[in-house]
Amino acid sequence: MTRRILVVTHEGRPEAVQAADRVAGALREHDIDVVRDGSPAGAELVMVLGGDGTILRAAEAAREHDVPLLGVNLGRVGFLAEAEPEGLPDVVTRAVARDYHVEERMTIDVLVTTPDGQEHGGWAINEAALEKGERARMVETTIGVDGRGLSSFGCDGIVLATPTGSTAYAFSGGGPVVWPDVEALLLVPIAAHALFAKPLVVGPGSVLEVEVLPHGDIDAVMWCDGRRRIDVPPGSHITVRRGAQPVRLARLAEMPFSGRLVAKFDLPVQGWRGRKT
CATH class of the missing domain: 3.40.50.10330 (Probable inorganic polyphosphate/atp-NAD kinase; domain 1)
Known part of the structure; x- marks a missing residue:
């Protein structure tokens, strides 16, 4: 052969x-x-x-x-x-x-649900990075884990990463270095205006969630590994979980x-x- x-x-x-x-x-x-x-x-x-x-x-x-x-x-x-x-x-x-x-x-699977109910999926080996659409303004967000809200803040962005991606964008944003054989998900806020906006590390069975608040009126963009783009209008809901592949x-x-x-x-x-x- x-x-x-x-x-x-x-x-x-x-x-x-x-x-x-x-x-x-x-x-x-x-x-x-x-x-x-x-x-x-x-x-x-x-x-x-x-x-x-x-x-x-x-x-x-x-x-x-x-x-x-x-x-x-x-x-x-x-x-x-x-x-x-x-x-x-x-x-x-x-x-x-x-x-x-x-x-x-390990990879992550990303799902963005827009206010009109449309679903847009993606995946990443390093990270899914939510970034603000306008340079001069912050994106207003609420973060949650496993269906429960955790905190709300305005920020320049949020990085949702794998252990492999912990040495990439998440590392530049102040996140921890995670050994690649550790099964975990990371959430790292970027330039957040909040007292409780520290990086989070959760288990591989958890689901990270981010909501782009509708009153913020700022479009955002989700980049998967910096290559695949998903538009995220105000009012969208994002879930990130362990990738199937x-x-x-x-x-x-x-x-x-x-x-x-x-x-x-x-x-x-x-x-x-x-x-x-």
Whole structure:
């Protein structure tokens, strides 16, 4: 049976296109059918060469077909990536040998119900971010958990995130870093005018809810992973719950998440001596 790997890259970056060409050529030398920026249907792996945006774009297709995704960071942070550019030869070797393990990352399902009863759904692996539609004014909201109201405030936005997304927009908004093997949902208000507007972390079975108050008269927008837009008029109700379909990531190393944090954020660890044996 013919093996197939989908290679996805940022076509606007010459260095990424060149790297994809090299990877495709190396894979074909091992009689692997390579598809460039197409559908992952029938593929055993999606290899992504690019930054976070390219990886999130590829995750849409990979999730739909339940194919694991292997990212090589050609951007800045690349938190979802598994390797850096200098590791490309090893990535190809490991992909050919199927020498990787696959982990599942929790997603969220988003449902926006507008005042006229229309429903608009979406999903995210990082976050669903509610943002105000007008620069000069706040969006007025009420938040709730599991069907019970919790607090009301005006704000610039609200980030509803997964543990994977805790190091993305939610982190910039002051949310906690959550290890990816912790099953939880996060709610992080952005620039809220309220005494009780701290980040929340709830269990995976809970449902996060946000209402955009009708008297605020400010349209808002929901962005799923910064890519998929849902318009949110005043009076809309938003629910976010654990996603029915995870994203599968191919991993090459058993590095603990703490090591990934240190490497990606270049954290200072001088003075750490570790456990004495």
